[in-house]
Amino acid sequence: MEVLGTSILAPTPVDAIDLPSLLPSPVSSFPQIQQISPTPFLRNLASSAGPSTDRSLDSLRILTSVSPVSRWSFQAASKPGFEKTSPTTSSPQTSEASARSTSPESRKPAKNVAAVTDIQLSPTIIRQPTQPYDNISLTYFVRRFVSPDEGDGFPGHFSFLPDLYDHYKHGLLETATLSVAQMAAYNQFGGEELRTHSFRNYGRAIRSLQESIQTDSQAVDDKVIATILLLCTFKDISGEGLGDPKEHAPGLFYLLEKRGPAQIGTRRGAELFLLALLRLQIYSFLHEDDTYTDPGAIATVMGLFDPLLRALSMMSRTLSLRHRLSKHMEYVAQSKEEDNPWPHDENKTGPEDEQLLLQECFEMLDQFHVWDQEAPSYWHNTFEGRAAPTVLGEMGSRMTYCDSETACIIILIRSALLILLLTMLAYHSQLRLVQTEDNSHIDLWAECIPILESDVRRAIDDMLTSVPFALGDVDPTGRPTTMLYDGAAAIVIVHSIRLVSHCAYATTDQLQKASEILTRMNSTIGIRSAVGFDVGGYSDPRWAQEQEILRPLASSLMLQCQTLDQAEAGLVCLD
Numbered sequence: 001m002e003v004l005g006t007s008i009l010a011p012t013p014v015d016a017i018d019l020p021s022l023l024p025s026p027v028s029s030f031p032q033i034q035q036i037s038p039t040p041f042l043r044n045l046a047s048s049a050g051p052s053t054d055r056s057l058d059s060l061r062i063l064t065s066v067s068p069v070s071r072w073s074f075q076a077a078s079k080p081g082f083e084k085t086s087p088t089t090s091s092p093q094t095s096e097a098s099a100r101s102t103s104p105e106s107r108k109p110a111k112n113v114a115a116v117t118d119i120q121l122s123p124t125i126i127r128q129p130t131q132p133y134d135n136i137s138l139t140y141f142v143r144r145f146v147s148p149d150e151g152d153g154f155p156g157h158f159s160f161l162p163d164l165y166d167h168y169k170h171g172l173l174e175t176a177t178l179s180v181a182q183m184a185a186y187n188q189f190g191g192e193e194l195r196t197h198s199f200r201n202y203g204r205a206i207r208s209l210q211e212s213i214q215t216d217s218q219a220v221d222d223k224v225i226a227t228i229l230l231l232c233t234f235k236d237i238s239g240e241g242l243g244d245p246k247e248h249a250p251g252l253f254y255l256l257e258k259r260g261p262a263q264i265g266t267r268r269g270a271e272l273f274l275l276a277l278l279r280l281q282i283y284s285f286l287h288e289d290d291t292y293t294d295p296g297a298i299a300t301v302m303g304l305f306d307p308l309l310r311a312l313s314m315m316s317r318t319l320s321l322r323h324r325l326s327k328h329m330e331y332v333a334q335s336k337e338e339d340n341p342w343p344h345d346e347n348k349t350g351p352e353d354e355q356l357l358l359q360e361c362f363e364m365l366d367q368f369h370v371w372d373q374e375a376p377s378y379w380h381n382t383f384e385g386r387a388a389p390t391v392l393g394e395m396g397s398r399m400t401y402c403d404s405e406t407a408c409i410i411i412l413i414r415s416a417l418l419i420l421l422l423t424m425l426a427y428h429s430q431l432r433l434v435q436t437e438d439n440s441h442i443d444l445w446a447e448c449i450p451i452l453e454s455d456v457r458r459a460i461d462d463m464l465t466s467v468p469f470a471l472g473d474v475d476p477t478g479r480p481t482t483m484l485y486d487g488a489a490a491i492v493i494v495h496s497i498r499l500v501s502h503c504a505y506a507t508t509d510q511l512q513k514a515s516e517i518l519t520r521m522n523s524t525i526g527i528r529s530a531v532g533f534d535v536g537g538y539s540d541p542r543w544a545q546e547q548e549i550l551r552p553l554a555s556s557l558m559l560q561c562q563t564l565d566q567a568e569a570g571l572v573c574l575d
Helices: 002-009 027-032 040-047 053-063 071-077 092-102 104-120 131-145 172-189 192-212 222-238 249-259 261-265 267-287 295-302 307-338 351-382 404-431 442-446 449-470 486-501 508-525 541-574
Strands: none
Touching: 131 172, 131 192, 131 486, 172 192, 172 222, 192 222, 222 249, 222 267, 222 486, 249 261, 249 267, 249 295, 261 267, 261 295, 267 295, 267 307, 267 486, 295 307, 307 351, 307 404, 351 404, 404 449, 404 486, 404 541, 449 486, 449 508, 486 508
16 A cells, blocks of 8 residues: 555656555455555645644544554464464473463463453454545545645635544544545546445435534534535536435525624635535526525625625626526517517516616626736735736736636636626527517627627636646646646536537637546546536536527637638738
């Protein structure tokens, strides 16, 4: 097992580890597993986690170690005659002792000693055969899917987990962590036993969670929120039940509201809130339900003072605008079938509501632009040593290096902008089919379409350019490198890349890059939800329909752009 610690720390991909050669194949091979030393990565991870450093470090040492107690030593100790002395080392003292041991008087006490030995070395003190699998699974999960705590207050991905995890307990958080870790190890190394134990622990975690939320004091505990996030991560890694209507969004929303604004006053609480809000937004997008996007309006209120929280609030408001636009598109389609431009229903929007909705959309676009202008100064003043976000379309031209966490935020904010832009374009394309006296303002709004289409392409460029930084493929000098915890970033951005992979306005090159990124996340990192929106149970009907509506328009636009490029190239040649 020395190989595991060495290969993880070396600058080689984590997936290059040959775990099957390290794990015991039959159960009887368990004693052959040697002790695993805690790695410097885990030691540093625990030492920077907070005030409970000593406890966390001790927990992680045990988490990554296997008891050297061997079943073979137990069997050898209990064999008759095991205590015999070697004949090559005889001496008067040993001969005398040997004579005493073979005398009739000494045989009976010796038998009693053997019996006592059997009692002391009872099999109950030997670890279960699955324990090595658990330790290796936890070690792999922490190394790859948990980002280190940099200490500057910037939220990471489960950076608080080494501090919360208690190896001496098998509580709610520990069971959920083990479930996700076993599934991650199964995706990477195989072994049906890992998968079986993962689902078993997932069920136990669900039952324990239901018991824990019965009382308010336990429900608002950090471990409960962290457990729900781990269970959501389980679905991403396993690919099982992604987008299930029975997801944890309602309960997570309730608990975040219950915890109130004070929860973002600590580093751990702020990270929990950010990760939880991202989960709620993913749920909102997949289910066309913006009920749970902004619990307690915490992000909206605190975003007035914090651009990072403001970015989260903008993402939530974008989803709300998308859902309202989508509903209005349904009304327009229905009115076309009924030959009635505005159905007389008090629950459905009219021309005035439509104008207000469009105005909100354009105001939201302005807020994205303002955020791009204000974010750099905030980053420089608050997060020392981190790269600052750029304005739209300048990631490729101005950014030579970006830390993983900032790159993830850029991808998330650009994905929200992409959702709004594409929804507005789909909305306009459908409204063109309904010509009435009341929507003549659409002609004026249509003048902005080329700008919106240009912003779509620039948003996609920024997202794809940020991925190598997010996954740690580039070091500060611009050279290729490997980041141990690439899975932490991949979990955060996977659904954003899925958007690009099914975008009507994405170029062939962009679609290919997005597909390659998803393939890497799925096959190499082991995130089974990293597939396109058009694949099996992971499809999103609304998003797919919108892209199909936009595809003919996008294709004609691409043809026009190619023609203009060719004409421009011809003029250059003439000059």
